[in-house]
Amino acid sequence: MTAFAGYFAPDMSNTLTTTLNNNNSTSNATTTSNSTNLNTFKGSGVTFQYPKDWNQYTSDSSDPDRIVALKSDKADISLLSVFAEDAHGDGLDYWKKIQKDALSSNDTIISEKSVQIAGVSGYRLDYSYTNNGGGEHSDIIFVKNGKRYKLLFTTGSVSAIQNDINTIVNSFKTY
Numbered sequence: 001m002t003a004f005a006g007y008f009a010p011d012m013s014n015t016l017t018t019t020l021n022n023n024n025s026t027s028n029a030t031t032t033s034n035s036t037n038l039n040t041f042k043g044s045g046v047t048f049q050y051p052k053d054w055n056q057y058t059s060d061s062s063d064p065d066r067i068v069a070l071k072s073d074k075a076d077i078s079l080l081s082v083f084a085e086d087a088h089g090d091g092l093d094y095w096k097k098i099q100k101d102a103l104s105s106n107d108t109i110i111s112e113k114s115v116q117i118a119g120v121s122g123y124r125l126d127y128s129y130t131n132n133g134g135g136e137h138s139d140i141i142f143v144k145n146g147k148r149y150k151l152l153f154t155t156g157s158v159s160a161i162q163n164d165i166n167t168i169v170n171s172f173k174t175y
Helices: 093-102 158-171
Strands: 030-033 038-043 046-051 066-072 078-086 106-115 120-129 134-146 147-155
Touching: 038 066, 038 093, 046 066, 046 078, 046 158, 078 158, 093 120, 093 134, 093 147, 106 134, 106 158
Parallel strands: none
Antiparallel strands: 030 038, 038 046, 066 078, 078 147, 106 120, 120 134, 134 147
């Protein structure tokens, strides 16, 4: 089980490529344009819209639970990784605890709240971190159909990409 996968910020000083990594379960993914400002990701049982200035990239770290990784130049550099894994029968409260327990002593919670995503209740935790040069994370988790989903936004400023986060969360669906 990879409950703690993706909790640490990637080293944003490395050059990232914009190609898909076939190990990230995205070989069956498609990206289409639904409007002039949005692309649509569909693959590995999820679909969502995202701004056109976000691009798919290959992460520096391999994680079999990662569905897709996106990158934008907003707020310095902003990254999104979408994960899905077997929830092992555990509900949202369990995963909320895991999420909070994974914070390091140097992390500072900015906000936490309930959210609606993919037609179910989810949990959002925004926090600042100091590892890998520092920045902010917004972790959004939910459990649906026996899977735990996580959207991990890594950025210089969560507030600077809030509209993009809203676009992704409001359009996120599982199938």
